[in-house]
Amino acid sequence: MWINMGPQHPMTHGLWNLRVKIDGEVILDCDPEMGYLHRGIEKISEDRHYNEVVTLMDRTCYVAGFAWEHLYILASEDALHIVPPERAEYIRVMCEEFQRIGSHLMWYAAFVQDLGLMTPFLYGMRDRDIVLDLFQSYSGARMTYEYMRVGGVRNDMPPGFSAHARRALDWLSDRFVEYDRLCLGSEIFRKRCDGLGVLKASDCVATGVTGPMLRSAGMRRDVRRDRPYSVYPQLDFEVAVADGADVTGRYLVRMEEMRQSIRIIRQILDWLDHHPGPVLADRLPRWLGAPYAPVGKEDYVLKRNYPKGVGLSSIEEPHGEAQAYVVNEGSEHPYRVKFRSPVFANISAARHYLIGYRVADIPPIMGSVDVCVGEVDR
């Protein structure tokens, strides 16, 4: 019997459809059907200026806006041959790590809700709001920040931010103990999650699965460590791995990543306190500033013969390894923007970790994948 789980289904956390073939309660086959949120971001980007694409990046993955802004900005800075100030890089990395905490808390809330636990859902959302308050204090929005610019960031931290952020981090690190008691301390949780959705490391590599799913299989691959970008070489942190390759392992990896993110943010806050400086690069081309060049008179812009270029950036997004490929043909619009979404690859392997389990296991397994449909469909 084929059943459609989606597009409107409590399990999906977004718009997608999981077609499942079941016999009784056992899954025989499955086929994810995506594209219900395909908004053509790559096409719209071709008609926008470089900085205007940032507004789309926030909406690409709406739980990890800063990570996607950083991804795109890294690639387009490569393509445009612009070097940002160091302080801007530190601020960006801090944003990304905060975003990792926020995204993992959102994952935690959605994941435990799939297991029927309503209370930790509210705890997770409550604690995520603390992170969002910090974002709002310097970028001015809760989810769609429009904060990073090609060549730096929009503004510096407001006064008093550092102390406020440290208090929030202290508070958050206490909460993780509570989460563990609610989930790992419960025998029912362990019975539901241990040995579920197993995807071995070799299968992960073959199917392109990255991120916490891969690290839960014991493989220590993290773009931040393997191919360090931005200021990650200067920071001290550890890559979280677990050895279950199952839902519990993914839970453990994500919890540990949040602790490591707190560790990274503390180092960055120390650095920021002692190194004031500019946050936006000096010599930016005119069409990266606020007003733009005239459309229809590009020849004047091209007269200056701005160099062409390409940029390929790769970052460790909260969901896994994300990539951006930006082609600059010398005009004020990118010629082609192509993104690699980690969840895209993680869902495409659904057949490998769903078949053989039961219908009741679909929500925890897909919850542990952490589906964000916005970045799959783009």
Next chain:
Amino acid sequence: MSDPVTATEKSSDNPILWVAKPMVTAARQFAKSLVRPSTVIYPYERLEDPKFRDQVRIESGKPIGVGPIWDNYRGVHALNIATCISCNLCAFSCPDLCIEMVTVPGGDPKHPKKCPQIDYGKCSYCGFCSDACPEGCLTMTTRYELSVTKRSEMVYSPQKMFGIYEQKLPMHPIRVERPANEDQILLEPPLCIGCNACARDCPTQCITMLDIPKPEAKAGEKVPKRIWKEPVVNDSDCVRCGTCINVCPKECLFWGNRK
């Protein structure tokens, strides 16, 4: 290299402990919430109230209170019509094309005063327009309630935004620094005909037309028929709006950088 993460909470052999830990944790939260849950009773309390703004109450275990951060929030725009110079920069910088320049009373009939009218059904609250505004007359406030029953009510005219300005809501205070080495308006002299269009339409009156000497006619060449004046741009006053480039009939002005 760290060891693989393992569960800190071991599952117990004692069946009483199977469910005891989560239940005790929930009960502890229950006891805390009996005094004051973290709910903000929204229509009666607001997060931007002084009660929540003036103190950060994270330490007491309650995640309410967000500190004095509300002034940064990007909500509805406030427009000071009096200082608006009709430079169109907000409309040009809008990525969603939600700003339209409409005529407001108060300008002289030849050059009507145009101020931005914003369609909040399209605006993505990115703040590019208030960053671009050279006079600081278009700012974003902390107001966020924007529910309407008709789609047309979402279009805010300049007068309506002026009303918001007069309410003295907290404004978005972050002013983005302009790039230190900005492009300037450059002239390609052979193309200019001295028509005065740029100086006439410049919103900041930073262009002056200066006389240039009329060249002597050489043999076999005709002196071009033109007004012998050329625009000179005062860079310190220029807001880089590009109006002069737009109105120039001969396309002799363009962006460039002399340094």
Next chain:
Amino acid sequence: MSSATLYSVSYFLVNYVLTHIGSVLPAPLNAWITNGDLVTGLAVLVFGAILLGASMINTIVLIWWERKLLGRFMDRRGAMHVGYAGLLQNFADGFKLFRKNTFRPREADWLGFFSGPTAYLVTSFVIFGILPISSGWNSGVLPLSLLLALAIFSFAPLFIFVSAWSSNNKYSLMGGMRSAAQMIAYEVPLLLAVVAVVIVSGSFDLTTIVYEQQNYWFWGPLFLALVVFVAGMLAEMERIPFDLPEAEAELVEGWNTEYGGMLFAFFMLADYLRALVGSILVVLLFLGGWTMPTWVPSAATSFPLAGIFWFMVKTYLVFGLFVWIRASLPRVRTDQLLRVGWNRMIPLSLCAVFLAAALVLAKCVWPFGCLPSMGV
């Protein structure tokens, strides 16, 4: 003990009103209207109406109680703007559902679709006619009232399955099948746990069982039976952690996916009626019903309607325990649930039965005391 049962009160009311009406009527009508059969029939109707109203109001207040408690467990407030502290919230829900359009899916079976929820609600309601609320509220004419209550209680899987099957939806069907399997699996330990109580008290009559607890309440010596009974009741009531039939995460709303409007309200009401019955049964069987221990000052137990007061307090506290469990535990899986049901619960309940038998043989157990019916 006062002899004023609920039925006798309603008989008295009807008799009083009819006699007064009859006294102003001419002779033949007079005799007809004060006829004993008519009075009895009307008294039964009034009895039912009072029960219906009381149980409905209690159920709705029970939903409010759950929402407020859950809110505090989750660090929020729950319903608070409709009426004082949200007390009228569930009445608003009821009125709204009453007004909603109800339609059935095109391919659904007409009879089963409409009769399933109705029968489910009616059978859940009927149990209230049997349960003694306080001393004297039930005339004690039902020697097998416990058995009858549990028998009616176990009708539910049939009606759930009928309505799930007839709504012609795959999710509903899976939910209905899970529901039937789970309820049948947990009937057995539930009844065996009850057997332990019956062995100790020596009666199937709920009133007698309560009177047998005058020396000590049964939750202490029969703790094992209480655990089995509460677990079985959770499964029967389909609450977290055993709410697989309406598991929101995988089956959209379980067996009531296709139900809207008043039929959905029937399901909701019946669910909470059953939750109320479950809490009441726990109170009656293990927590001494309306009686209070002797160390409680007599002023607290001798005011008018004190029995009902303490009974309701206990019932709501027991339901609070169910809410606490719901707030802190995740949902189990079907096969785990059934395995626990057949492999763990039945042996545990058998142990409870043996313990009860040992208790009867021992007659007195420190520190609880002695059994009253054994004459010691």
Next chain:
Amino acid sequence: MSAPPPQLPAKVAPANAESYRLEGDLPMVDHPAVPFVEIETVRAQEFIPAAKEALSALIAEQGQSKVIRPTFNWAGRNSLFPLHWGLACCAIEFASAFSARWDSERFGIVPRSSPQQCDLMIVNGTVTWKVAHKLITLYEQMPEPKWVIAMGNCATGGGPFRTAYSVVPGVDKLVPVDVYIAGCPPRPEAMIDGILRLEDLIRERKE
């Protein structure tokens, strides 16, 4: 002390007893003899539409009354069950509105997963053409009375993506929308404010 008793006015006899006489003859119509059953059928056939008419008149009258309509409006506006689904960014703020800090359940707003049990569809995100017919199906499965809130700019008019090839520029092209909430995404407070605006609409509802 002996005041004369008040004089009752004398009973005035009708001036002309003839004036009470019916004018004209009583209407005497000879019905044709019909069988009894047929009469019943005829009566029944007359009765059903008459009863329907009377019932609808009663409902219409009651609808304007001061009790029934306000009661149902009160109930309807205080227990709005939105459909539990998430389209895009606004769905996260939609979920935040049910989190501990804002707690929409205070107003009786409880999301339900089955459209049959909902009376409010909050379109919280970008609607693409691929999902458009499914959105319409869900809307049609919701029983009357029902409302739609377009939350955020994408649902209102396509938002930043309205130029794209795959995006419906505004959900009001598909289903009737009662309240629009601007914002990208709106804050949870703004969403609650929109629902309160909808409750104001329901309060004045007359049908």
Next chain:
Amino acid sequence: MQSEDLAKALAPVLGDRILGVEPFAKTAGRLRFRADAALDVFRAVKEDLGFHHLSMVGGIDWVSHREVFYVAWSDRLGQYLLLSTDLPADAPHIESATPVWPSANWHERETWELVDITFDHHPDLRHLLLPDGYVFHPLLRSFKLHEPEELEVKKRSV
């Protein structure tokens, strides 16, 4: 490993099937290969150099021709490699990479429907993001975004 080393390492295996290796932004290089020898190149790259993880497949429409590129990651080298090849503008097709990298499956489906590059012998080449039966290929340069009327009224010009 720099791009010259890469070229040296691959030259004996692949010979003239690679057209050149050039430096490419912050990666090991950009390997241009002949489209008809795609599978050989993929196998050599995967097995000889350890590029086991294929992270991205995409296409670019340069109006005169189309380019399809693959980004792979090698744990052994700790670097990315971009492989690209040019295809003719009319009826571009290339061998599917799924026998070598199973993760190419969905990426190729997406590239097929957005950039109109056909992948031969693909196990499951059907629409992924767009509705079934959608005949256009949106990421081609000839596909223009439709503009609502309010956009046409307000042209962006200075």
